[in-house]
Amino acid sequence: MRPPQPEWLIQHGLNRSNIDAVHTGDCWAAPKSGRCRPATREQxxxxxxxxxxxxSVPCVPERAAGVIGDGG
Structure with a gap:
């Protein structure tokens, strides 16, 4: 069985010390190369x-996290 999908993903740079982006756990554009790590909502x-x-794609993590409004 696969582990449950994380709610959030942190995308790291090639050197692993830089954080490149934040994605929701179901973002289709999050790299599948192992550069994303599961993260808590607080992280x-x-x-x-x-x-x-x-x-930069439609997963819009800042909206999901409540950092920006939903525009409606």
Whole structure:
């Protein structure tokens, strides 16, 4: 059996010390190469607050985390 899908993913750079982006756990554009690690909601929020860019595709992690409104 596969482990449950994480709610959040932190995408690391090639050297693993840089954080490149934050994704929701179901983001289809999150790299499958092992550069993403599961993260807690608090870790994702900390990264977004620290100016780590959110995923540039429709997963919109800052909206899911409640950092920005839903526009409606």
């Amino acid at each position: 994702a929020l900390d990264a977004l607050r620290g100016q780590v860019p959110a995923s």
